[in-house]
Amino acid sequence: MSKILVFGHKNPDTDAITSAISFSYLKNQLGEKTEAVALGELNEETAYALNYFNVAAPRVVETVANETDTVYLVDHNEAQQSVADIAEVEVASVVDHHRIANFETTNPLYYRAEPVGCTNTIILKLFKENDVVIPKNIAGLMLSAIVSDTLLFKSPTCTSEDEAAAKELAELAEVDLESYGLDLLKAGTNMGDKSAEELIDLDAKSFSMGDKNVRIAQINVVDVDDVFSKQEAIVEAIEQTNLNNNYDLFLLVVTNILDSDSIVLAYGNPVQAVENAFGIELKDHKALLKGVVSRKKQVVPQLTEELTK
Amino acid sequence: MSKILVFGHKNPDTDAITSAISFSYLKNQLGEKTEAVALGELNEETAYALNYFNVAAPRVVETVANETDTVYLVDHNEAQQSVADIAEVEVASVVDHHRIANFETTNPLYYRAEPVGCTNTIILKLFKENDVVIPKNIAGLMLSAIVSDTLLFKSPTCTSEDEAAAKELAELAEVDLESYGLDLLKAGTNMGDKSAEELIDLDAKSFSMGDKNVRIAQINVVDVDDVFSKQEAIVEAIEQTNLNNNYDLFLLVVTNILDSDSIVLAYGNPVQAVENAFGIELKDHKALLKGVVSRKKQVVPQLTEELTK
Numbered sequence: 001m002s003k004i005l006v007f008g009h010k011n012p013d014t015d016a017i018t019s020a021i022s023f024s025y026l027k028n029q030l031g032e033k034t035e036a037v038a039l040g041e042l043n044e045e046t047a048y049a050l051n052y053f054n055v056a057a058p059r060v061v062e063t064v065a066n067e068t069d070t071v072y073l074v075d076h077n078e079a080q081q082s083v084a085d086i087a088e089v090e091v092a093s094v095v096d097h098h099r100i101a102n103f104e105t106t107n108p109l110y111y112r113a114e115p116v117g118c119t120n121t122i123i124l125k126l127f128k129e130n131d132v133v134i135p136k137n138i139a140g141l142m143l144s145a146i147v148s149d150t151l152l153f154k155s156p157t158c159t160s161e162d163e164a165a166a167k168e169l170a171e172l173a174e175v176d177l178e179s180y181g182l183d184l185l186k187a188g189t190n191m192g193d194k195s196a197e198e199l200i201d202l203d204a205k206s207f208s209m210g211d212k213n214v215r216i217a218q219i220n221v222v223d224v225d226d227v228f229s230k231q232e233a234i235v236e237a238i239e240q241t242n243l244n245n246n247y248d249l250f251l252l253v254v255t256n257i258l259d260s261d262s263i264v265l266a267y268g269n270p271v272q273a274v275e276n277a278f279g280i281e282l283k284d285h286k287a288l289l290k291g292v293v294s295r296k297k298q299v300v301p302q303l304t305e306e307l308t309k
Numbered sequence: 310m311s312k313i314l315v316f317g318h319k320n321p322d323t324d325a326i327t328s329a330i331s332f333s334y335l336k337n338q339l340g341e342k343t344e345a346v347a348l349g350e351l352n353e354e355t356a357y358a359l360n361y362f363n364v365a366a367p368r369v370v371e372t373v374a375n376e377t378d379t380v381y382l383v384d385h386n387e388a389q390q391s392v393a394d395i396a397e398v399e400v401a402s403v404v405d406h407h408r409i410a411n412f413e414t415t416n417p418l419y420y421r422a423e424p425v426g427c428t429n430t431i432i433l434k435l436f437k438e439n440d441v442v443i444p445k446n447i448a449g450l451m452l453s454a455i456v457s458d459t460l461l462f463k464s465p466t467c468t469s470e471d472e473a474a475a476k477e478l479a480e481l482a483e484v485d486l487e488s489y490g491l492d493l494l495k496a497g498t499n500m501g502d503k504s505a506e507e508l509i510d511l512d513a514k515s516f517s518m519g520d521k522n523v524r525i526a527q528i529n530v531v532d533v534d535d536v537f538s539k540q541e542a543i544v545e546a547i548e549q550t551n552l553n554n555n556y557d558l559f560l561l562v563v564t565n566i567l568d569s570d571s572i573v574l575a576y577g578n579p580v581q582a583v584e585n586a587f588g589i590e591l592k593d594h595k596a597l598l599k600g601v602v603s604r605k606k607q608v609v610p611q612l613t614e615e616l617t618k
Contacts, residue, residue, distance in 0.1 A: 097417055098417055099413075099414045099415060099416055099417055099418070100409070100412060100413060100414050100418070100420060101413045101414065102413070103409060103412075104408075104409060104410045104411070105408045105409050105410065106408060106609075106610045106613050106614065107408055107424070107606075107610050108406055108407055108408055108422070108424040108466075108605060108606070109408070109409070109422060109424055110422065110423050110424060111409060111420050111421070111422035112420070112421060112422075113417070113418060113419065113420035113421075114419050115416070115417040115418055115419060129438070157417075296417065297416075297417070300415075301415045301416050304415050305415065
């Protein structure tokens with residue numbers, strides 16, 4: 001039998017990459033033949049983590065049906081966030097912490113979702129349930145994902161389970177949680193050398209909401225001016241990508257990880273839905289989202305509700 | 310806050326009823342306020358189990374949004390198998406062992422599916438993961454569900470985990486697994502006093518397959534003549550129910566639990582798909598399905614594949 005491929009979502013973030021690595025490692029220890037792969041290149045934060053713990057980046061794939069008939073998904077389930085030919089393979093396992101949508105199987109499967117802040121918090125449980133020891137470097141990657149997804153426990157998606165998991169993993173990884181965590185987050189906020197096109201695609205996901213095709217990109221920064229100094233080029237890039245990909249609506253959410261606020265920039269149709277969903281008034285397509293740091297919990301449900309009314 | 314309602318699928322079988330009871334019990338021990346309810350009356354097998362272990366039947370409900378905003382689903386996820394107003398409430402947890410289809414949430418949730426023979430095999434794990442003791446009568450109900458869903462371990466859906474769980478639960482329930490199991494199964498095969506309308510609705514589920522609306526009913530018997538002596542009335546009832554409910558295709562699968570074979574009776578359009586899916590030739594709409602006892606594993610995937618070609 002060919003290897004089972006394990007992967008997170010397109011435009012992978014630290015959790016998407018490292019949960020593929022940790023889940024694949026666990027499955028291989030249990031006697032399966034799996035390989036972690038990626039649906040895109042590493043971002044700078046993830047590259048920092050892999051370099052720090054000396055783990056090679058997973059191979060990037062465009063399609064999977066050419067090399068396997070079975071896949072495991074981590075950190076996502078929605079088809080439009082997955083590999084292009086997902087419909088041609090069997091999804092036998094999913095480990096995730098998002099809503100379930102646009103996902104369907106023909107056969108029974110293993111599906112483990114919990115409403116926690118990070119996929120790796122769930123994978124830590126799976127290691128324990130299966131009595132498999134976590135090596136130091138894998139623990140370090142899992143820790144990095146929890147820090148990344150919860151913004152060092154400041155996101156409203158963060159649960160007490162995520163905090164406890166991070167502490168446990170920091171000990172296994174032999175790092176100081178606070179100082180490693182800050183260094184990791186800072187590594188991901190270096191926007192200086194990114195083009196407008198790169199900025200709006202760095203951590204972008206597509207969603208079906210009602211009959212609308214919505215794209216939501218998020219950028220974490222310590223200074224929002226790092227991004228908005230390029231606003232004109234960014235607006236051009238958004239309008240071009242909406243056109244090229246038939247996105248009805250594009251939201252760019254720029255999150256200040258120190259203040260825990262975001263600024264949203266919205267283009268497309270109906271832009272009014274963005275104002276209604278968040279009770280804001282867009283000025284020149286832009287508004288402050290006070291206290292908003294989580295796309296999953298503070299952006300997607302609100303906008304979905306508005307667009308499916 | 311109002312009570313969270315916990316329920317299995319419409320036309321409930323033993324697993325649907327008892328997994329609602331066992332999962333609700335577990336959640337209440339963990340400090341939540343939940344109530345197991347049912348989307349239909351007990352079948353005779355389930356009534357036997359509840360009577361044997363002296364547990365009251367759950368209240369039957371037609372709708373849920375009138376009394377709660379949050380529900381937990383067990384033993385199903387597909388909307389057409391769930392309560393009529395499922396779209397009006399939030400599904401916060403699912404414990405299931407079926408394929409995932411026609412299921413979508415706005416928010417992250419707890420979803421635990423495993424490809425095992427019975428929902429209660431998974432719920433046994435949840436009791437252990439949460440360090441909650443299972444009382445004798447709940448153990449007896451959970452055991453009954455495993456016996457029922459696996460036909461005393463003879464179904465191809467049965468895994469070594471189901472067998473181990475059943476043995477463990479039989480000890481807790483203080484019953485002899487083999488003799489209690491046979492008595493339970495026999496209690497469910499008494500078809501003598503059922504009308505044709507009752508027979509085709511006893512354990513029937515609806516499925517979306519491609520653009521077809523498919524209804525698949527299953528009846529477990531020790532003698533198929535118990536059912537086919539009423540074939541004429543059954544055919545009339547099927548044609549009537551197809552008409553009344555806009556079912557494109559109706560399959561009645563009559564399973565001999567001693568031989569582990571089934572006979573399928575198929576009416577509707579395209580009946581040819583049934584022949585292709587199982588490599589059979591229907592004679593007077595009827596054919597033997599050699600070795601077929603599991604709707605979930607040996608009927609639904611094959612027919613779905615044929616109808617989505």
